[in-house]
Structure formats: C-alpha cells, structure tokens
Amino acid sequence: MKLDLARAYREAARGFFTYKAAVFFLNVLTFPRLRPRPVPRERPRVSILIPARDEAHNLVHTLPGVLAQGADEVLVLDDGSRDGTGGLARRLCAGVPGARVLCGEGLPPGWHGKPWACQQLARAATGDVLIFTDADVRWGPGALGAVLAELTRSDADLLSVWPRQRNVTLGERLITPLVEVVLLTFLPAPGLRLPFPAASAANGQLMAFRRAAYDRLGGHALVRSEVLEDVIFGQRLKERGGRLALALAGECMEVRMYRSYPASVAGFGKNVYRVHLRSRAVLAVSIGWHLAVYTLPWLLPARRARWLWALRAAGLLERPLVSLVTGRRRPADLAEGLLSPVTPLLALPVYLRGLRRQVGWKGREYEQ
Template sequence: MSILIPARDEAHNLPRTLPGVLAQGAFEVLVLDDGSGDGTADVARRLGARVLTGEPRPDGWNGKPWACQQLLRAARSEVLIFTDADVDWHAGALGGLLSELTRSGADLLSIQPRQSNAGLGARLLTPLVDAAVLSYFPFPLTRLRHPMTSIANGQVMAFRRAALRSVGGYAPVRAEVLEDTRLAQHLGAQGFLVSTALGRACIGVRMYRTYPESVAGFSKNVLPLHFHSRPLLLLAAAGHLGAYTLPWLLRPGYAAPAGRPCAWPGCWNARWSAWLPVAAPPPTGRGPARPPHAAAGPARVPPRPAPHRHLEGPRVPAVTETPHTHQ
C-alpha cells in the first residue's frame, strides 16, 4: 500500500504529522511538493519521505486534483491512500484502515478524522463538519451503489488502484473544488462501492486554529456542497441555527410542573434530542486487537471479499488500532 501526500506550503504541519505516517509501515510514502515557497520539500526529505517535485499545472486543472493525479502515476501499490498533510496518523491506524477496507469490500474507503480543535475560535465552526456529514448522509444510504448517495472526505481516501484508474484517476474532477465527493460519485455511477468510517483515536486532524481561518477554509466549498444553490444554503444555515444554537438560547434544565404538558419554550431542550435526526453514535471500545489479516507475518494487500458482506445495523464503522508492518 502507498500513502500519498499532496503538499503545498505545509512546512509547519509536516514535523507534527509526517513521522506518524512514516511509522505506519506502508510500502512507500510519497510527498508531492506542489510549488511550495516555505521549504516543504526540504522538511519532508529531512523527515525521511520520498519527495516528488510537482509538474506545472495544465490548463483546466485545479491544484489538488493535479497533485493527486501525479501521485497516482508515481505510486506502485494496489492500495492507494491519499491523505492531507495536516492529518495525524496514530499507532495502528494503517492496520485499522486496511481491516475496514477488507471488511467493507469498498473500492473507495474514506475516513472522517477526529477533529482536534484547540482554540475556542476553531470550536465555533469546525465541529459542524462531522455533524453535517453524519446527519445529512445516513450511513446505510452511503452503502448504496448510486452517485447521489456516494460521499467522500479528501482528508483520507483509500482506493483500490484498479477502480481509480478505471475512471481516469482525478481527470474527471480536474476542475472541481469539491473533488473528493465528485470523484466518489463518479465511482458510484460506475457501480463501484464507496464507504466511509470514523477515524476515532487512530486518525485525527487539526484543520484550523482560529475562527477566521475556519470561515476562509469552509467558504471555498460551502456553495458546491449545496449544489451551488444559495436558497438551499440559506435553508441549511437556518436548520443549523435551529439545531445547534437555538437549544442553547432557551432555558435549559426546565421541568414542567406535575400534570402539565411540556410546552414552548420551557422544556424544548428536553424534547429536541428525541427527534433530531442524527447518525447513531459509533460503538464504544477499541474493537478487536488484531483482525485475521493483520496477524504476525508479512503484510498483504487486502483481498476483495467475495461475496460482499454488508455491515450489520446502521452504525458508522470506525478505524480501530491494528499494528501493521510491510513486506
């Protein structure tokens, strides 16, 4: 398996994240320096990664799809894992990802990393990413082989090489801002299986440090996420306000007197959680210590299970720690 990192001006992130990636035991770790001006390539080489120098971007290509397309050409493995430079990979993360890839039979498995928001400014907005994904896209629907139910998170995407090459790599989404979800939809349209899992304690990310950074970052893809419809965007904003802000503004802890019905606005908070449609929480615990394919011995590319076994129940799967070494 190959871990592939497109990087532009990531010298401040790589000393924190790249050692964890290199410690996973992958066959190769490639960092593509996409025209950085802060010494990203030197930092990556010093830490031990193989560094590729990005080629000039052709007309009609956005930066990240072009960087990923170059990494696809350079990678030599049958499982290709694209990950952003700000993603933290903890011990056993690669083994857990491969275990879920094998179990799900997915052609594309994307991971929702656990958000790390150190400051109050980042906490105001960034946590809504997970809430939106897990609420708008119920997990059972994402298992359907249909483009409209296919989603992905570009922070961590694990492809089977044959599936990715069959759709032309990143070429179909060369000009897309939301290239991760669009690529998942292309795969779904071709009948490939797209799945997702939670990073939990194995894979995390620190996207932004302040509220202005969060606003600037999310503003790039918020409109594409809403099908370029401003009315839909406003409707979603009103829904978020009602779901995540309004309960805090109402009187918490109010209990209706005995024999009287619970009415607005007194115990709205108590009723809110009873009908708010959110995804089922991930299972607790660390999961199995070592799945069968990760037993002692050389690592193998996970085979596609036949026949495919669907998940049991509506819970979102999670990556759990599994030690893994390469051949």
C-alpha cells in the first residue's frame, strides 16, 4: 500500500510539472508581447482612466509617465482618498491638455468600490478607446502606441495587459511574483483565445476597451458587485459574443503591486476565494497539493530517489525561467526560485483569508 501511494504521488507530481512545463514553453512561443511604438497620427480618440483611492505614494511616480503618453485625455478619479491623492493629482495634471481630476461620488448600494470608480470615469470620458489603468502601473515611452497597436492587431473588444512586476524589498518578493508564474505556467495562451467564457483571464491593472463594446455591455455595471471584477468582466464579455485578447507588457510597463509581505497577503487574500471557484473545498485541495509538490519533496529522504531530486529541481527552476521571459533578470529576481520550498507555507495566510466570510480592502468590507 505504501509503495502504491508513493507511486501515485510520484506520477501525479510528474504530471503536474510536465503540464506546467508544456504550458510555459507554449506561452513563450505564442503569448503576445508589447513593443514600444509611437502613437499613430490616424487613430481613434483615446481616454486613459485611473481610479485612485489612497494612491498618492504611487501617483507621484506613475502619473507623469501616463501624462507623457499623448492620449487625448487622462482622467483621474479620487475615490474618497484620505492621503491627499486628489490634490497631488491636480498638481501633476496642471497645464496638461486633456488631463483632469474627478471627485468620486459615494458608493451606491450593490456596488463595489473599483467597479463604481471605473463606471464614473467611463461616464465622464469622451474617447472611442477607454484604457483603465491602476495607479501603481508605471508607463514607459511608447506604451500607449504599443497598446493601440495590439488592440488593432488582435481586433479585440477588450485587450488586457500584464505589466512586468517590479519588486524591491524581500517582503514583496515572497509571493507577489506568483502572478506571472500562474499566468505563464497554468493558462495556455491559444486556449484563452477560444470563445468559451471559462477560457478567460484579465488583469485590472490595464484593460483597454473599444468604447462601443464597453457601452453595449453596460460598462462596469456588468461586474458591479464583483471583487474579482477584471476576470469576471472578461468572462461575461465572452458570454455576450465579445472578443478578448491578452498580452505581456514587456518593457512598456511595470507595476509595483504591494510593498510588503502583509500587503501581498491582503491583496491576494481578497481574490483567492473567487479564483478557486468560490469553493472552500477547492481552496483546501489547492494548498494541500502545493505543499505536496513544492515543500514535501524537501522533507522526504531523497538519497535513492532520483525522482525527488527532479521535483526539487522543477520547483527551483520555475520562477527564474518565468522571470527571464517577463524581463525580470536581475540576480535578486532570479534568486526568488530559492523560495520554492517555502512558498506554499508563505501562501497559507492568503488561503486563510479566503476562508473568511468577509474581506477588507482599502477601508471597505466585502462579502465573499
């Protein structure tokens, strides 16, 4: 019985890493990547829209790059901030044609914070293309031209882009880069282009809509009560016949999502329940399995078990290979692979937050 259990564990773990390796190499070949481009003269009117709640520490670094892109308008919505976000944004926007700051309205019943902020921005925008971007995303030269080129090439109603991760402190390196690992090793890019709603992904850090399609869907009212509003928007867009496209930002954009380990736990903890199909049983299986394939191989004696060494190597190599593809190539970025054996343990608080009936984010409480 013990031999049969060990064999089943070995084969399941081997299959898991084989699948992830196959998806990774497929994505290396097929996942679209942005390249910096000038903004074309002949183009639709473009609005860049930034929902901001307590984002002064980010906007001071990121808003100048957005304002320099050459969009027809840049709108920042101050969503009840308590840190001077509105005043800072007004100073940065002063004298920039088409740039202005909106004061957010109170949250209506049945709405969550970010969808409501985005809905207000869209209502005020005049563009034929609406680009929603988070306040922590730093745009580099040529980023807007790159987004518009990919939106045209893909002929999508919604293009969602993953900015490159920028992690500075050890605390934010522990689990934040797993966003890129999940994207590139679990989700095959060709499958995401299929018309099935379940084959969807999206990233609220940058979502570029054709205005006609956005309005046809009712805007963010489509996801008014969703915490995971980006992924759900992509699914519901596909359900209604819309076209969804995804891309990696490459050198065009980068994001510093969280600045500490507790902030990473809080940020991921608000989404993890929905990512796991709103099932606490799926959550439990997920964390148990990741402990089994990433942590357990380092606790078992591997002197005569070469397959355990193979599992250890697979876990160690995964994050550095993903970092190389996304452009995170500094020694500290590549060294994150050494965290593989303890990563499931570091993720435990995220899963525990997912088991709660309510999650908090930026001073608001939401039902799971």
